[in-house]
Amino acid sequence: MEKLYGVIGDPIGQSMSPDMHNTAFQSLGLQAVYKAFHVTPERLQSAIEGVRGLGIAGLNVTIPHKISVMKYLDEIDPLASKIGAVNTIVNKNGKLTGYNTDGIGYVNSLKEVLIDKKLENCSILLIGAGGAARAIYFSLLEEGVARLDLANRTVEKAEALVNEQLSSQSRALSLAEAEGVINTYDILINTTSIGMYPNLEEIPISLENVNENTIVSDIIYNPMQTKWLKEANDKGAITHNGLGMFVFQGAIAFEKWTGIYPDIDIMKSVITRKLGGIS
Template identity: 60%
Template structure:
């Protein structure tokens, strides 16, 4: 009998996780199947209980459940607790254990795809939501010189900085303030959904003051090249889209479920082909 894995979120119809994981199971010869489950907010508790009752071996968690699922699980990994969000759950002998692979997935993709070290870098995160939490925490462990946050609501950025208590210099700015300071940063990361399909003409902030050679990364992967990345490339930046983060967070989850780290190049190709484009890492 095949082991069952899955994804819970709202919505999930657009997710490429089933294609990516089912291919990986096939490649390593594991009898397993991955299915996406649409779960409304008000049904989350029932869904989690159902996952346990059905003996589902593990599942991913996406918007809007990454934070609200925490009290419904039997145990939370220390990193996920510090981040304050869960995106991966492992069923360990009937106990549901929550993990977070988002932040580490992003950092692995950033460092490996662009062949960089983060030590001493000045970094700006755009956004202060769930994705920003994981990335912020994971970046801090790489000895960056500073990790500043800008957000439409400055208080939310301040709250994230105060909550995480990360031992690295961090300041909170409004979007307008951050636009004036862009020249101070080596790496700028958009963690918001601004520019995601179908609102592909939108940008989270203006890049007028961006300096040439800055790395601009966008966690969005649909479209493969957001308006932010197009504009950054015109300004002479090094750009990276969100395919790598999506793949690596999935690969790290897969490893937690199976003990095997999958072929990330193959995973990337599946995602790119599904999106009908070429992988975009511009140097």
């Protein structure tokens, strides 16, 4: 019998997850299909009840439901609880468990470009203090990074996140403060939407004083090279876009549903073709 998986969100028409997961199912010969479901906030509870009632084997959860869906689940993974958001649901015999694969998906993608660096020896600047920043922040702390600072337009939001963890290796900075010490970091990570359509000419922070071979990472993958990444490339930095995060978070979810880790290269090529570019 064919198993059903899917993604819920509002809006959802732009989602590339069905292409990615259905290709992975087909490549492994699994009898499964993945669909996109448009679920508005007022229908979220009934949608989750439908997961149990229809026996949907697993879901991805996207904007705006990552936080609000948590109260309708039976169990929350500890890391997802810490992050305060769920993007993956596993249905095991009617018991719904929520996970967050965004942060670890990002970390796995970042490791692809570390080359001779190790995360535990790196000084990292995280730009932003929203949902994506939380997922990446807590996942990087789990890796035991040497230094992990947060910079945000509203410093108080960054301070709140640092204080929540009480991490001795973190401090909150204004964007101006971060620009002044940008040459002290091994890795810069933009977790904001700055640089995404329609704000293609905007950048999250100046790279004027960035060092060569610094890893400059942007979680945006459409466009695959933001203006910020273009500037980083011109400075001799190593650039890293958000395509890997999207693919790896999906692969981890896939494994939680099926017990099988899919072929990352196949999944990545699907999304690259959809975007009409190279990763």
